[in-house]
Every structure is written in structure tokens, then in C-alpha cells.
Amino acid sequence: MYVISIPALQRNAALLRTVKEAAGCRLVLALKGFACWKTFPYLRDDLDGCCASGLWEARLAREHFQKHIVTYSPAYDTAEVAALCEFTDHLDFNSLSQWERFRGQVLAHPRYQSGKLRCGLRVNPECSTGHTAMYDPCSAGSRLGITAGQLAGADLTGISGLHFHTLCEQNADALETTLAAIDEKFGHLLRSPQFTYLNMGGGHWITKPFYDREMLIRLVRQARERYGVEVWLEPGEAVAIHTGVLRATVMDVFKSTGQRHAILSVSATAHMPDVLEMPYRPDVFLVDPASSAATPAVTFEGENYHPAGESGPWLYRLGGPTCLAGDVIGDFAFARALVPGDTLVFDDMAHYTMVKTTLFNGVKHPPIALQHADGRLEILREFTYQDFQDRLA
Numbered sequence: 001m002y003v004i005s006i007p008a009l010q011r012n013a014a015l016l017r018t019v020k021e022a023a024g025c026r027l028v029l030a031l032k033g034f035a036c037w038k039t040f041p042y043l044r045d046d047l048d049g050c051c052a053s054g055l056w057e058a059r060l061a062r063e064h065f066q067k068h069i070v071t072y073s074p075a076y077d078t079a080e081v082a083a084l085c086e087f088t089d090h091l092d093f094n095s096l097s098q099w100e101r102f103r104g105q106v107l108a109h110p111r112y113q114s115g116k117l118r119c120g121l122r123v124n125p126e127c128s129t130g131h132t133a134m135y136d137p138c139s140a141g142s143r144l145g146i147t148a149g150q151l152a153g154a155d156l157t158g159i160s161g162l163h164f165h166t167l168c169e170q171n172a173d174a175l176e177t178t179l180a181a182i183d184e185k186f187g188h189l190l191r192s193p194q195f196t197y198l199n200m201g202g203g204h205w206i207t208k209p210f211y212d213r214e215m216l217i218r219l220v221r222q223a224r225e226r227y228g229v230e231v232w233l234e235p236g237e238a239v240a241i242h243t244g245v246l247r248a249t250v251m252d253v254f255k256s257t258g259q260r261h262a263i264l265s266v267s268a269t270a271h272m273p274d275v276l277e278m279p280y281r282p283d284v285f286l287v288d289p290a291s292s293a294a295t296p297a298v299t300f301e302g303e304n305y306h307p308a309g310e311s312g313p314w315l316y317r318l319g320g321p322t323c324l325a326g327d328v329i330g331d332f333a334f335a336r337a338l339v340p341g342d343t344l345v346f347d348d349m350a351h352y353t354m355v356k357t358t359l360f361n362g363v364k365h366p367p368i369a370l371q372h373a374d375g376r377l378e379i380l381r382e383f384t385y386q387d388f389q390d391r392l393a
């Protein structure tokens, strides 16, 4: 079961609000990271709206968040542009060819003409600050964003914003480096009165305890003063980090050529694919009667949580219930032998999990629940065989 803590979400949202108010910018939730819309009423007061990756996320934002919508997609088709023109506030394009193709359609729209819809271009400052190639849109030949070289001499009639998204789980120093590259390559555009907004994308780890929020505030203020533009931030992870867990049941334990295995009710590939894609090692806790001071993001009265380690006598390879040989979450050591029926808690499973799950192998999809401030558990959704059948035709 995925369990999201409402107090933890509200704590993040309140912190984001203080930062955006101090910086004087707007801050929207990136739905690609966290789109559990039944939590939107708890976020709506503190955040300015949503960042959508295309028509469906934009629709979700309109129907359930009902505030500002900023949309950027690597590519749109004519029908999507027509639908988005009806309600998105920003429509950002990934390439000059997309903008040239849709410029006439957008500029003719009454919402564009009345100033309700503004258009921007995603730029590539060619300034890599991250360490994982999979998350680096600045690499040579990247398909994301327009380089300064491509932009030189282009007809920018109708464009009023620039958008960049180059960070991933980074501190404000990476933003400072990126903003220097933005200024060098695109500062002349941002200084011209034609440009009214600069969207600094996501990847800002604002709600992490060590994040340098004062630096972010200073950088945003500087950009607003330097260019006279509105600044937008669109974090996903920072909104939902440390707010949810995935609870699993141990279904089987056995040894294979000296390797101890535990097969779980949840799968790496189907329920936490970033463990394989990114890849990363989640924090895992064993629920056990013996007392412990460990605390995952969501706890229940009467339960004690024992963090798993890297090595020890009870080392298990945690695997999912699919037939993919590599459906493995990792090797984790526990304080005692695991037995079928044990509960394991995977920490930090609210963001980039529920938005990415599949029904591969027909595995049971974990239910989704909220934990309220008084500890009450509200089951939002349970999945059935019918959901599996309906996805396939």
C-alpha cells in the first residue's frame, strides 16, 4: 500500500510557500513527479498551481487544482495545442520547429490575444551540473531545449518567456552556475521588454534540510531585478519528498546457491521503477514488535521500525513478484530472519512512484491511502482485476 502523510505534505508546502514569498516568485507543483490529485486540496493554498507535461496533466490541473497551469512538452500535435490554448496559462515549446508550426494557431487564439495565454521556449544553456547522464538535458545533441546557437537570428515574434530545466536533486549552487550560463547565452533576450517570464524548471531540492534556501531566494531576486521578469519554479520532488511510504508483505523466503531471497508483494519494475531506472537504493524498515527509534515518513501506532543495513547475517535480496529476473530492489540486511507475512516499509515512495506504476505481469497494484493528522487512514483507491483488463483494450 502507498501511504501519503497529509501533515508531511503540508509541512513541505508551507516551507515552499515561505521560500517563494521571500523570493517573490511563483511556484507550481510538477505533476510528472506527484499527481495524486486527492491531495491537491491540502496543497492548493500554499502553491500557485501546477506544471503539466502535456494535455492530460494540464487537464488534471484544471479539474482538480484549479490554479495556474504552466505547460511544456517535448512535442505537441495540432489537437493538443488547440485544447491547451483553451485553458493553460503558459505554453512552452521545446524546439523552434514546433513553435514555427503552431505559432499561427496560437497567435490567432482569443486567449493569446487577450494576454491570458503566454508562450515560451525551452532553452538549453549547455551547462551540465548533474552527475547522471539519464537526467542531463544539457549534453551535446540533447533533444530537450534550444541552444543559443540554434536561437541566433530566429524570429521570436509572439514569445514572451524562457524556460530551462537542467537540475535534478540539486542544491542552489548548481542553479547559480546555471544562471551564469543563462545570462551569458540568453541574457540579451531576457533584458528586452518582450520577455516577461523566466521559468527555472524543477530539480531544486528546496525542502531537503541541507538545501541552501537563502541562496535560492537571493538568486531568484537577482534574476527578477536584472531582467525585470516574473520567475517561476516548478519542483515535483521537493513537494512530495519525505511524505510517503510503500508498505510491502514478505511472500516467500528461500536460498538459491547461497543467496538468501525474499519475494515481496511489491515490485521494483512495476511499483518503484526509479529504483531500476535511476538507479537508487531506497531506505527499508522491518516492522517488528521489538522497540526502535527509527521513523519512516509514515508511522502507525503500535508499530516499531527497524532500518535495514548493508551487511549482516540476515542479508536478503529483496525481489518483486514479476518474472523479470532483474526485478530486484537490492540486498538488505535485517536484525532477524524474515518470515512470510512480515511487513517491510519502503521510505520516500510518494514522488515518481505512483505516477510511473504499471500492471506488468498482472501484478496486484498497491492500494493508495492517505494518513491524516489524527492518524486516521483513508483508503483512496484499491485496484482490481478489472483495472488490469481495462488497460489492455
Ligand SMILES: Cc1ncc(COP(=O)(O)O)c(C=O)c1O
Pocket: 030, 032, 033, 051, 072, 165, 167, 168, 169, 201, 202, 203, 204, 234, 235, 236, 237, 238
Ligand atoms: C520540465 C520539468 N520541470 C519540472 C520537473 C520536476 O523536477 P523535480 O521533480 O526534480 O523537481 C521536471 C522533471 O523531470 C521536468 O522535466
